[in-house]
Amino acid sequence: MYEVFFQSLRSKVPFTDEELEQIRPYLTPKKLRKKQYLLQEGDVCKYACFVERGALRSYVVDDKGTERIVQFALEGWTIADLYSFITGEPSTYNIDALEDSELVLISKKAHEELLEKIPRYETYHRLQITGAYLALQRRLVSITNLSVEERYTSFMNLYPNIAQRVPQHMIASYMGLTPETLSRVRKKLIRS
Amino acid sequence: MYEVFFQSLRSKVPFTDEELEQIRPYLTPKKLRKKQYLLQEGDVCKYACFVERGALRSYVVDDKGTERIVQFALEGWTIADLYSFITGEPSTYNIDALEDSELVLISKKAHEELLEKIPRYETYHRLQITGAYLALQRRLVSITNLSVEERYTSFMNLYPNIAQRVPQHMIASYMGLTPETLSRVRKKLIRS
DNA sequence: CTTTTTCATTGATTTAGATCAATGCCATTT
DNA sequence: AAATGGCATTGATCTAAATCAATGAAAAAG
Structure with missing residues (x-):
């Protein structure tokens, strides 16, 4: 133990x-x-x-x-x-x-x-x-x-393990965003 | 010394x-x-x-x-x-x-x-x-x-000594606001 | 004392993100 | 298999704060 x-x-x-x-x-x-x-x-x-x-x-x-x-x-x-x-x-x-x-x-x-x-x-x-x-x-x-985009990518790089195990709306909450905004940010990042 | x-x-x-x-x-x-x-x-x-x-x-x-x-x-x-x-x-x-x-x-x-x-x-x-x-x-x-208003008053209560010695635009910077926004927030608070 | 520079205020406009609302998708539960 | 609840996505609208721009006042520099 x-x-x-x-x-x-x-x-x-x-x-x-x-x-x-x-x-x-x-x-x-x-x-x-x-x-x-x-x-x-x-x-x-x-x-x-x-x-x-x-x-x-x-x-x-x-x-x-x-x-x-x-x-x-x-x-x-x-x-x-x-x-x-x-x-x-x-x-x-x-x-x-x-x-x-x-x-x-x-x-x-x-x-x-x-x-x-x-x-x-x-x-x-x-x-x-x-x-x-x-x-x-x-x-x-x-x-x-940082811009919201930068914050999100920096979070994902810093804590990929958290991102994998935690629902997205909680990551939004941690970042001080609404789930809707985080969803749109992700969409934007994927497109680019 | x-x-x-x-x-x-x-x-x-x-x-x-x-x-x-x-x-x-x-x-x-x-x-x-x-x-x-x-x-x-x-x-x-x-x-x-x-x-x-x-x-x-x-x-x-x-x-x-x-x-x-x-x-x-x-x-x-x-x-x-x-x-x-x-x-x-x-x-x-x-x-x-x-x-x-x-x-x-x-x-x-x-x-x-x-x-x-x-x-x-x-x-x-x-x-x-x-x-x-x-x-x-x-x-x-x-x-x-907190709302920006609450943050400002809480800052002023917590650090009145800083507020007295430091120009307002630096307090705005510390709070993550533009000087213009802080000025308007103050105006609003004084009126109420 | 005069001239700069720094600083706070105010107004007009723009914008990023919130809010409101609806839809579909899994994953559990029953 | 059907029903339920949690979750992500998307669209339309609203709003708080940023930005742009100008003015004055006060402080510092000359």
């Missing part, structure tokens, strides 16, 4: 085997069927969630009831509402499974103890956050600087 | 005085006059930059030559092109001073040594990145979920 997670740990920071065994008891496995929720708006985000298998998404719902996808997480990715996780405030996010999934959960208490006791865990976590920050920044620049 | 920076360190992590003195030699002071560049597109970002006094911005230039402001940094903030800083690749960002400024620079080498030698520095840096990540995420949600 936890193979993918341990592999991720190892690939970023040179953990010893003992360290990994120290980490193990802090983890909780969880399975989620497609469409089941990990977190619902209004609840406190009690776990950081590493995806071993499957696919999740986080999204917010606007006034008109439209879902806006904030993040996808395939295997090897981590997903949570970090703000709620850190502050303990109710979340404005929903997180649910797009496919049957196997997860590794880390509670806030576990996370804090790991940060304190295992310096390399802190390093791992720092690298993870840094990667997430850089990805977000790239996304922000792509939103403000 | 470095008062604001040391104050920032202390406020987030309980450094000892000795630790702070260990950090000091890794730092480089720098003054920048208004409009001078800290980083230009195509150069490698060699320093992470903490603002002691003054104001900086980072921006990218699109095909049409329009500047898109990515970030403002007033005193107490850190600014850099983290991607270029980490990877050593040429930057796509420009960073320049909006006012005469006093900075604390940390070279990549210094940063890496500090991360290794002073665990609390790693913790400080982790907390900084986490804060930056959360701010970016809030910004992304505000772009995709």
